[in-house]
Amino acid sequence: MTAGNIYWLGSYMARSPRLALRWFTCRVRDVTDQLEPHYAAPGRHWLTDHTEHERARTSLAEGEMYTLTLHDDTARYVLSARPTGTTL
Template sequence: MAMTGVRETGYWCEATAHTSADRPVLHLGGRLTSSPRLAVWWLRDRVRDVTDQLDRHYAAVGRHWALDEPEHEQARSALANGEAYVFRLYDDTTCYMLSARPTGRTR
């Protein structure tokens, strides 16, 4: 028997690219995860995908972030406390925004 009105917490993760004010935001992917740990894993995998496409100079920040366990713990903590987490990467023309935020959904 399905229960109505029960809130289940999830974490919406998303990757977008912003090129300029007069261009639309490019959606690079999204996923609903069930825990802060899975959300950070998803972000880490997407950061690696983005850095694989960037020149070495621009990719360095993302590669460092992908291995920065203390920063990952801060992200997990923020999500567990109901806060959003955002990581940005830049190149000459684009801002890549990788984010996760808690969300409730009704079952």
């Protein structure tokens, strides 16, 4: 990977903050499954952090974007969810 390149890995149009968070959780699981355990630890923690999940749902319900960044030695994975009708 060349520094500075961005690769869009997917999107999903959810009908509610709860459904958006469900998709987001699946994507976090997909990314962490491919990282070395040391780098996967923050994502695996996020998967079980119900307080953070509630914060994400609240942010989305209030019209705010929610992001989580994971990384390894060569790449940074920025996962985001935003209400419909907003832009990056």
